[in-house]
Amino acid sequence: MFKNFKKLFASDVNNRSSNIFSNINVGKNIxxxxxxxxxxxxxxxxxxTNDISKLPLNLISTDDNNIQSVVNAKNSYNKLLNKPNEFQNIQQFLAAWVTSKLKTGNTYVLKNYVGDTVKSLYVLDADRVTVAVTPSGEIFYKYRVDTARNLVDLSNIVDSDGEKSTVIIPSRFIIxxxxxxxxxxxxxxxxxxxxxxxxTQNVRIQQFADAFFKNNARPGGILVVENLDEEKAKQVEIAWSTKFSGGGSGQLAVFGDDVKYTDLSNSGMSALDAQLVEQFDMSAKSICRVFHIAPFLVGVGDAPTVNNVESMSQSYYSQTLQNLLESIELCLSEGLGIGKTSNTNLSVSFDLDALLRMDMQSKVTTLTTATGSGIMAPNEARARLNLKPVNGGDTPYLQMQNYSLDALNKRDQKDDAFANKTITNTKTETNNINKNFNDDEDVTDYMLSFLREQ
Structure with missing residues (x-):
């Protein structure tokens, strides 16, 4: 099928993810x-990359009530989610995935099958992958193999376009x-x-600042020699710099030939005149803005005065990480043949508790409210605090004046859940009173006696 591969394709899709950088002139020495x-x-x-790769990645089962639970059973999916390939664990694999996407805009993951089961996953070097589309709309990926450093198992991908170091990969093998x-x-x-x-500006500012501050951000002084030709001036400059700059700064200088030295250390020139800090801060904020990261998270600018860890974590998640996380979940689920597009009730999902952690006081307050209102069982709340379950803690509780939902449901199943019961109870109580008391005086005596006992 692939003998005439080059003729088969109308054209390769221009891989702008890598080529876009080659068209930008970042400047000399940068x-x-x-x-x-x-x-x-x-x-x-x-x-x-680190915040995503540290999150646990779980296999999730969804029941008929749309309630999700973690699948801990040993199966091919969980094995793959724990160890995607022979040289990476799941954290290293996710780090490679996210790094590739942030650096190039694309992540290409090769699926290695054994039969119909995906046995391993490999993140390919995105700069060595080119997407190609046939006239009929089929998608293929041309991968230029780095034979010297290749760690990817290509045993199941044997087709090539005639080039020794290039393989053609059908889209079904690629996430x-x-x-x-x-x-x-x-x-x-x-x-x-x-x-x-x-x-680029950020790097140039640092390079300039490095050179600028070598002399304390200002020239130390000026040598003045009358009637000095160019060659002699060069010799004086070299001799002076060799002996009195760097480690020789502050040593005793002896002059001759009417040489005069003018000290500029107190001339008022300073780093503030160059406004390096302001320029650096501006370029740094521009970088943060592109990545949708609040500048203070990477040490740029001042942190907000609001001391709410949960609120800041939620903002970081929704603005920066959510799209990346949900994209990985969806791509992995579809790539493994599970998820909403399949006939299974399985999917892949990140555990966000490691990211959206509340401070302990807020967490305990939230769990107390949930258990006190009957939403959570005590053992469910204890599990959130990494505490062992206790006997009798598997059932949600409410105060005794509240009826259980099951009891209320049984009451509501009756034809007249309220009126009949009320009338019956009222008649019964009235009859009992009539049987025990002959007149109002007996009733009064009984109530007084009851109150004294209380």
Missing amino acids: TYDDILLSDVLFSCLTMI HDRFNCLHHPLIGVSPIAACMLAA
Whole structure:
């Protein structure tokens, strides 16, 4: 099928996820690797990656009431979610997934089948993958194998387009997660494309500041020599810099030939004149804005005065992480043949409790309210606090004046749940009183005696 692969395709989809960076001139002495190592950009990338990869990834079962529960049984799905491949655990696998998506806008995960079951998952190098579409609309992925560093099991992918180091992978073997599809529905764009100039400026400011502060951010002084030719001036400059700069700063200088030194250390020039801090802060906030991260989370600007951990965590989740998390859940579920599009009641879901943690006081208050109102059983609340269950704690409780839902339901099943009971009880009580008391005086004596006993 793949002998005439090149002729089969109308064209390869331009992989803008990587090519978009090659069209941006980041400037002399500034490389793309330098941009990635910008402290603010690096913080944004690693913060998102680490916060997602640390979350537990569970296999979830949904019942007929749409109630979800974690499936702990040993099966092929749970085995895969714990150890996706032979050289990565689930945390490392998720970190590679998110890093690829943030850096290139795309994540390509190769599914290795044994029979009809997915046995392993591998995150491919997105820069070595090109999406291709046939005239009939079929999607394939062309992967240029790095033979020297390849760790991916390609034993089930044997087709090639004639190039020794290139394999053609049908879409059924690939989980393709992408976002910011600005140019093509199959090609995502990295946020770095939008903050490239800000990141470049950020790096340049740091480089300039490094050179600027080597001399305490100002020239130490000026040497003045009368009737000095260019060659002699160069010799004086070299000799002075060699002996009195760096570690020789502050040593005794002896002058001759009418050399005069003018001290500029108190001239008033300072780093504030260059406004480096303001420029750096502006570029840093631009990077954070592109990644939808609040600047204070990566050490830029001041933290909010509101001391509400839950509120800040919820904001970080909804603005920064939610789209990435739900995309991974959906892509994995579909890739493994489960989820809403399948005939199973299984799906993949992150446990967000590790992220949306409340402070202990708020957590206990919330659980107390839930158990006191009969919503949760005591043991359910104890499990949220990582405490062992206790005997009798598996049933929700209410105060004794409240009827259970089951009792109220039985009452409501009667033809006249309220009137009949009230009338019957009233007649019965009246008859009992008439039997025991002959007149009003006997009733009064009985009530007084009852109150004294109380």
